[in-house]
Amino acid sequence: MFVGRFLRREYPETEKQRAYESGELPVGDARVRFHISYYIFALIFLVFDIESIFLYPWAVIYLHLNRGLAFGEIVVFVVMLLIGWVYAWKKKVLTWM
Amino acid sequence: MNILLYALLKAVIVVAFLGLNAFVLIWAERKISGYIQRRYGPLRVGGPAGALQSAADILKLLTKEDFVPGGADKWLWTLAPAVSLIPAVLVYLVLPIGKTVVLQNLNIGLVFFASVTSFTLLGIFMAGWGSNNKYSLVGAMRAGAQLFSYEIPLILSTIGVVIATGTLTLQGIVEAQAQHHEWFVFPQFVGFVVFYVASLAELNRTPFDLAEAESELIAGYFTEYSGIRWAMFAIAEYSNLFTTSALGVTLFLGGWHGPWLPGWMWFLLKSYLLVFIGIWIRWTLPRVRIDQLMDLGWKFLFPLSVANVLGTALYLMVR
Amino acid sequence: MITFFIVAAVAVAAAIGVIAARNAVHSVLWLVVHLCSLAVLYMTLHAEFLGLVQILIYAGAVMILFLFVLSLLSARSAPNAAAWEQPRGQTGLAIAAAAVVAALVLVGAAVGNIAAPTQGAAGGAAAFGTVQTFGQALFGPYLLPFEGTALALLTAIVGAVALSAGHDDAAGRGLPATVAAEPADGAPIDVSHAAPAEPVATGGDR
Numbered sequence: 001m002f003v004g005r006f007l008r009r010e011y012p013e014t015e016k017q018r019a020y021e022s023g024e025l026p027v028g029d030a031r032v033r034f035h036i037s038y039y040i041f042a043l044i045f046l047v048f049d050i051e052s053i054f055l056y057p058w059a060v061i062y063l064h065l066n067r068g069l070a071f072g073e074i075v076v077f078v079v080m081l082l083i084g085w086v087y088a089w090k091k092k093v094l095t096w097m
Numbered sequence: 098m099n100i101l102l103y104a105l106l107k108a109v110i111v112v113a114f115l116g117l118n119a120f121v122l123i124w125a126e127r128k129i130s131g132y133i134q135r136r137y138g139p140l141r142v143g144g145p146a147g148a149l150q151s152a153a154d155i156l157k158l159l160t161k162e163d164f165v166p167g168g169a170d171k172w173l174w175t176l177a178p179a180v181s182l183i184p185a186v187l188v189y190l191v192l193p194i195g196k197t198v199v200l201q202n203l204n205i206g207l208v209f210f211a212s213v214t215s216f217t218l219l220g221i222f223m224a225g226w227g228s229n230n231k232y233s234l235v236g237a238m239r240a241g242a243q244l245f246s247y248e249i250p251l252i253l254s255t256i257g258v259v260i261a262t263g264t265l266t267l268q269g270i271v272e273a274q275a276q277h278h279e280w281f282v283f284p285q286f287v288g289f290v291v292f293y294v295a296s297l298a299e300l301n302r303t304p305f306d307l308a309e310a311e312s313e314l315i316a317g318y319f320t321e322y323s324g325i326r327w328a329m330f331a332i333a334e335y336s337n338l339f340t341t342s343a344l345g346v347t348l349f350l351g352g353w354h355g356p357w358l359p360g361w362m363w364f365l366l367k368s369y370l371l372v373f374i375g376i377w378i379r380w381t382l383p384r385v386r387i388d389q390l391m392d393l394g395w396k397f398l399f400p401l402s403v404a405n406v407l408g409t410a411l412y413l414m415v416r
Numbered sequence: 417m418i419t420f421f422i423v424a425a426v427a428v429a430a431a432i433g434v435i436a437a438r439n440a441v442h443s444v445l446w447l448v449v450h451l452c453s454l455a456v457l458y459m460t461l462h463a464e465f466l467g468l469v470q471i472l473i474y475a476g477a478v479m480i481l482f483l484f485v486l487s488l489l490s491a492r493s494a495p496n497a498a499a500w501e502q503p504r505g506q507t508g509l510a511i512a513a514a515a516v517v518a519a520l521v522l523v524g525a526a527v528g529n530i531a532a533p534t535q536g537a538a539g540g541a542a543a544f545g546t547v548q549t550f551g552q553a554l555f556g557p558y559l560l561p562f563e564g565t566a567l568a569l570l571t572a573i574v575g576a577v578a579l580s581a582g583h584d585d586a587a588g589r590g591l592p593a594t595v596a597a598e599p600a601d602g603a604p605i606d607v608s609h610a611a612p613a614e615p616v617a618t619g620g621d622r
Contacts, residue, residue: 041391042480043576045245047569048399049476052252053469054565055406056208057551059259065555067414073555073563074410078403080566084573089396091577173441205465205547212472219448219475222482226441241479248476265547 044088051081111189118339119332120151126335126376133380155328173227178329181220184213185333188340193268193352194361206267207259210344211252214299217337218244224330239387240301246394247298253402254291257409258348261285267344271352280351287405289349291398293371296341298394300334302379342371419460427453444481451478465547 058074127150131137191206218241225237258281259265262273274280282289346352346367355363385393430453433446451474458467554562 039480039483040576041242041245041395042476042483044573045249046473046476046480047573047576048249049252049473050569051566052249052256053208053472054554054562055253055256056259056265057465057547057554059256059406060263060265060547061551061555062260062410063263063413067410070555071410071414073559075407076563077566078407080563080570081573082403084570084577085399087574088577173445205468208465208468208472208547212468212475215472215475218479219445222479223445226482241483245476245479 040088044085047084048081051078107190108186111186114189115186115332115336119335120155122335122338122372123154123331124151125373126379129373129376130380133377173223175326177220177224177227178326178333179220180223181217181333182329182336184216184220185336185340187213188344191267192340192343193271193347194364205265207255207265207270207348210267211255214337214341215244215248217333220333242387243298243301243390243394246391247295247398250291250394250398250402251295251299253399253406254288254295255348256406257281257285257288260406260409260413267347267352271347271354274351275354280349280354282349285349285405285409287401288409289345291402291405292345292349295394295398296345297375297378298390300337300341300375302338302375338372338375339368342375343368345371420457423453423456423460427457441482444478447481448475448478465550 054077055074058070062070188210191209221240222237225233225235225240228234258270261281261284262270264270264273343364346364350367350371351363352367353361353364355367358366427450430446430450434443434450437443437446452471455467455470455474458464458470
């Protein structure tokens with residue numbers, strides 16, 4: 001698909017020097033252990049990602065269901081997850097630091 | 098055999114459009130930013146209003162040397178631009194360009210869009226980690242934080258529309274709007290606002306461009322890239338700008354629906370209008386801080402989009 | 417059928433890649449390939465929704481694994497900085513691999529799509545795998561498991577929060593929020609960790 005894009009490439013110049021960064025010599029290895037403070041965001045993201053995926057089939061058939069019942073079902077579902085969200089907020093996990 | 102031939106044809110069309118789109122948008126962005134900042138933007142390269150600037154850029158990028166930076170992970174580094182570009186190409190499959198013009202009317206087009214675009218982040222991570230560069234890594238990490246925070250509001254903001262139409266086909270959503278002569282911006286205004294803000298964040302565009310903040314991070318995750326590989330990132334970025342706008346048009350602004358003009362023209366007009374607003378915002382607003390970014394996503398847009406979903410459902414039940 | 421065998425082969429190969437890769441990050445990426453080929457398999461079974469959800473969810477999950485690797489394992493690549501490198505074989509292979517993946521997704525989408533409308537016309541039982549049937553099942557007979565899922569997810573959030581809240585009580589709470597991606601609590605890009613085992617020469621020999 002993209003081969004055409006690649007084929008147009010040529011190598012008019014040859015290697016002269018190794019490129020690096022900002023003109024400074026790099027200090028150490030860039031792949032250091034990296035403290036990921038928003039790790040928790042990633043986990044919470046995953047949970048709500050799943051939630052929103054579950055909402056898709058519900059949304060599609062909502063108008064064909066018994067709406068009151070369907071609404072109640074989804075409210076229970078969403079509220080349960082919102083409890084988790086409020087809990088995370090109260091624990092100050094959602095605050096970036 | 099026919100299927101494959103069709104697939105090939107579609108691929109060619111998409112790639113052609115992809116190139117053209119990047120060509121136009123890069124020039125437009127520079128021109129518009131010029132006008133916003135009371136200067137001319139590109140002028141000298143030729144063509145009307147310097148329109149050949151992009152052509153010159155492409156030629157320049159094509160003649161650039163191509164090499165792997167020292168210490169980089171060769172596989173990840175070479176694959177990353179392709180991984181960014183593939184989702185950018187694939188989403189064109191499901192966009193309904195006109196009443197009968199859609200490359201592949203998947204019955205779950207919206208989910209297709211969401212899941213395919215989630216791969217952009219993978220490309221970013223691969224580039225960031227593969228480059229063996231601290232700026233790249235930090236840029237990728239930020240991009241991760243940002244995409245994690247805005248993916249949810251983005252998905253949830255589309256659900257209101259899905260409830261109202263009962264379909265995940267993008268074509269079906271447009272048809273529902275055309276039938277009732279009512280675009281979903283009006284009943285789903287909250288959804289639209291959430292969608293637009295979240296999509297700007299997903300695109301790493303300026304009020305939210307922390308991932309590539311050039312004053313801090315040089316260029317973020319593609320610091321080490323140059324030449325055609327860099328161009329692939331740029332093309333993917335501008336293509337995503339267009340496709341996300343086009344998705345917004347499809348979901349909220351009636352897609353190809355409109356009077357007088359043929360459908361595809363309306364579609365392009367509206368999409369480029371949203372793109373223009375995006376560019377306008379980019380050159381008007383300053384960059385937010387990352388804690389503001391996360392707060393906006395998790396403490397404002399997320400509850401807002403949930404409320405929008407439940408509110409829509411409640412309204413449709415009572416009505 | 418041919419699609420099945422190709423995709424299955426890719427899936428198996430990728431699964432082997434996951435365990436055979438020396439580098440943890442490579443492992444994670446093999447996992448992506450594996451999960452994507454599984455998704456294509458679902459699509460060939462006309463469960464397009466499931467396939468796409470597989471991609472969507474696992475893309476997120478894999479990112480988290482990626483973060484795990486970065487923050488916990490200190491995955492450092494072998495020092496291959498000595499030689500000047502020009503992408504020779506890699507580019508070609510990489511393009512080929514990318515093209516194969518793209519083609520697979522395309523074919524999967526095409527196959528699924530062509531089959532779907534005819535099936536929908538054939539009748540209710542054939543609508544297997546569509547979102548509609550999925551929704552009907554989920555909000556009909558399987559409602560209780562569905563709400564149970566919510567409970568499980570809630571537990572997941574609470575667990576995650578509990579783990580991390582305990583963690584940052586120990587570290588410096590109350591430091592000003594920084595603009596940078598590095599956290600304020602102690603370990604910004606931790607250069608001291610990266611004792612330059614291989615001398616700093618990584619870019620120096622101009």
